[in-house]
Amino acid sequence: MNKPIKFQCVTDCSSICCGGATILTLKEIVKLFKFFPITLGFRKIQPFNAEHRVYLDDISIKYRGFYITGDFIGGNRLKTRCRLLKNSLCTIHNQLKPLQCRIIPFSVTFPEVLQDLVIVDKKGGAFRECKGFYADAPLIWDGQFIDKSLKENxxxxKEYLMFQRDIVEKIFISLEGNSLFKKFIQTGDGFFEVPILPEFVDEICSITGILDRVEFLRAxxxxxxKELTFRGMKxxxxxxxxxxxxQLRI
Ligand code: SF4
Ligand code: SF4
Structure with missing residues (x-):
């Protein structure tokens, strides 16, 4: 039986969910490349049940029996605060805000009907201290999203993840000779992050609608x-x- 989820973000909080790096999709790059340094990250996902497996068939890469999601990453993973926070408030709003930020605390790696599992997992880990799950908070999920904008986002x-799957898979396969790639495949889970490879820059610009490749690369x-060094560490x-x-000689 589903456990209904009541949640509302606490104003001025951002303590947990606005870490140094946030997930972006290919279609969002065109509007966000001047805000975040962008890399690409891969993560293995274990299907929870048959329904989840069918869902992952749509959004993830299948490689040697693993389900792998590929996301564009905005920001610096070493940092604990998103570069767009000012006085603990996000400085970008509405359509500019990354979709992942708009669906917090949920995750698109699970289907809508299994989002209670996402919340159980998050509350047991990173979101343990999140104050948004209070008793009088609005009901936002009860087997499906009740909040209309949450559902839309x-x-x-999900549609954007499906859209980017082919190019993300192509980039992933091109990394097969990389020692970190081999380690990632051999270990149980983990995370593998790479820069956007030079041979894919033109394709990414063309797909995303970035008209000026030089402007993109300079930004x-x-x-x-700017983000290279944090606490003395590069x-x-x-x-x-x-x-x-x-290498692209701009
Ligand atoms: S999700 Fe939780 S941690 Fe993040 S801003 Fe909302 S209340 Fe704060
Ligand atoms: S873009 Fe805004 S909402 Fe998203 S992580 Fe950064 S500060 Fe938080």
């Missing part, structure tokens, strides 16, 4: 430089990303 995000270069992924942009 969830459906769009990304500037963001990678983000090695961002060094790779800068080398990648260098």
């Amino acid at each position: 969830f459906d769009i995000l 990304q270069k500037s963001l990678f430089v 983000n090695s992924l961002f060094i790779d990303a800068l080398n990648t942009i260098e």
Whole structure:
């Protein structure tokens, strides 16, 4: 039996959900590339049941028996605060805000009807201290989304994941010789993150509708430089990303 979910974000909070990196989709890159340095991350997902497996067939890559999601990542994973926070408030709104941020606390890696499992998992981990699940909060899910905008954003995000699956799979397969790729496949789960590879930049610009490739690369270069160092530590992924942009000779 489903456990209804009551939730409302607490104003001025952002303590847990606005970490250094947020999930973006290919279709969102065109409006967000001036805000975030963008990389690409892969994660294995275990189907919870047959229904979840059918759902993953639509949104994820299948590789050697694994289900793998590929997401574009905006921001610096080493940081604990999103670069768009100001005084604990997000500085981008409405259509500009990433879809993943608009469906918090849910996750599009599970179908709508299984979102209670997502919440159980999150409450046991990263969202343990989230104050949004209070008794008088509005009911937003009861086997399906009750909140209309939540439902719309969830459906769009799913559609965008399906849209980007082919190119994400192509990039993933192109990494087969990479030692981190091999480690990722051999280990139980984990996460594998790479820069946008030079050979895919033109295709990504064309698919996303970025008309000026140089503007895109210059904006990304500037963001990678700004975000390179945190607490005296250089983000090695961002060094790779800068080398990648260098190869493109803008
Ligand atoms: S989801 Fe939770 S942690 Fe994030 S802003 Fe809302 S109340 Fe705060
Ligand atoms: S874009 Fe806004 S809502 Fe999303 S993680 Fe950053 S600060 Fe939070």
